[in-house]
Each structure stands twice: as C-alpha cells, then as structure tokens.
Amino acid sequence: MTTLTLQRPTLVLNRNWQPVNVATVARALVLVWNESARVVDPSDYRLYTWADWSALAPRADEPFIQAIRQRLRVPEVIALAGYDRVPSAAVSFSRRNIFKRDHYTCQYCGVQPGGEELSIDHVVPRSQGGASTWDNCVLACIACNKRKADRTPRQAGMKLRKPPVRPTWKPMYARESGRIASWSKFVSEAYWNVPLETG
Ligand SMILES: [Zn+2]
Numbered sequence: 001m002t003t004l005t006l007q008r009p010t011l012v013l014n015r016n017w018q019p020v021n022v023a024t025v026a027r028a029l030v031l032v033w034n035e036s037a038r039v040v041d042p043s044d045y046r047l048y049t050w051a052d053w054s055a056l057a058p059r060a061d062e063p064f065i066q067a068i069r070q071r072l073r074v075p076e077v078i079a080l081a082g083y084d085r086v087p088s089a090a091v092s093f094s095r096r097n098i099f100k101r102d103h104y105t106c107q108y109c110g111v112q113p114g115g116e117e118l119s120i121d122h123v124v125p126r127s128q129g130g131a132s133t134w135d136n137c138v139l140a141c142i143a144c145n146k147r148k149a150d151r152t153p154r155q156a157g158m159k160l161r162k163p164p165v166r167p168t169w170k171p172m173y174a175r176e177s178g179r180i181a182s183w184s185k186f187v188s189e190a191y192w193n194v195p196l197e198t199g
C-alpha cells in the first residue's frame with residue numbers, strides 16, 4: 001500500500017507555477033524535504049514546507065504514507081523553489097523505448113503490423129560503421145528490413161519517414177489514467193495533447 005502510494009504521480013510546477021514534470025510521490029517528498037520544493041494545496045493554493053506539511057494529519061478518506069511516527073499526506077502538486085526547469089531524466093536507449101518512440105510503426109513504409117513483426121534497423125548498418133544510438137536506430141517491418149538488408153537507405157533507394165532523434169518525452173504526461181483531478185487547475189487540456197517527442 002505505502003509502496004504504491006509512493007509511486008503515485010505528483011505534478012511538478014516551476015517557480016512560475018508552470019507544469020514542468022510529473023514525479024513520483026516519493027521523489028516529490030524528497031524535493032520538499034530538502035527544501036527544493038513546497039507542496040501546493042490545490043484547494044486554496046497554499047504552500048507548505050516540509051515542517052508544515054508533515055504536521056498535517058491526513059483526512060480519513062485520502063491516501064497517506066505511513067512513516068515511522070506519523071501518517072503523511074500525499075502531495076498532488078508541488079512547486080519548485082529555486083529552479084526554472086526540472087532537468088528531465090534522459091530517456092534510456094532501449095528496445096522498448098525505440099518501439100515507443102516510433103509508435104510501433106515501420107519508419108520506412110509506415111505499416112503498423114504489431115510488435116512481433118517489427119525489428120530494429122540500423123540506418124547506417126553496423127557493417128558500415130553505424131552505431132547503436134537513438135539517431136541510427138529505427139523500427140522496420142520485416143519486408144522493409146529484408147529489402148534494405150545491409151545497406152544505407154540511400155544505397156537501398158529507401159526513405160525514412162523522419163530522421164530518428166533522441167526522444168524527450170515525459171511518459172506520465174500522456175497517460176490519462178495517471179492524471180489527478182486537481183491538476184486541471186494548473187494544466188490546460190491542450191497541454192496534455194502536445195506531442196510526446198520533440199525534434
Ligand atoms: Zn516497412
């Protein structure tokens with residue numbers, strides 16, 4: 001229960017109260033504890049330091065964290081004290097994240113045959129010195145993979161739909177189920193609809 005609660009999302013605002021990230025409750029509490037941020041009460045926009053916040057008793061109907069001597073209220077929104085931006089965690093270069101970045105879509109012909117039918121293609125083949133990096137790996141369907149073989153797109157007469165780049169997405173932003181009702185006071189609906197990746 002406590003572990004799940006610690007994994008709940010907390011909206012992170014910068015000093016200007018613009019949303020910059022979504023962090024876990026665990027991370028949010030650390031930021032408040034070390035005075036990098038304060039908790040925002042969405043009902044009245046009051047700010048709480050760690051001392052203020054930890055002195056509050058959770059209501060009977062709300063989630064809480066069982067600490068050693070007390071129950072802690074779970075923050076839904078925090079505001080950073082000193083930074084204008086939270087450095088977003090780098091998206092790790094992994095098979096799973098390449099599938100996510102490319103939306104399970106062949107980057108040559110655009111088909112979406114399902115994960116089983118897609119593989120990771122080195123744009124510049126490894127045999128020609130191509131590296132395993134965000135900007136040299138894309139999803140390709142079986143047919144395109146076969147056609148391209150051990151060649152560059154130019155050598156194979158194929159064209160990438162877009163140049164591959166390192167994604168800068170914030171995965172929790174996109175998940176409707178991961179949002180909390182009170183966040184709507186800080187975040188417009190349009191905000192959620194921004195593309196997950198930027199070039
Ligand atoms: Zn294809």
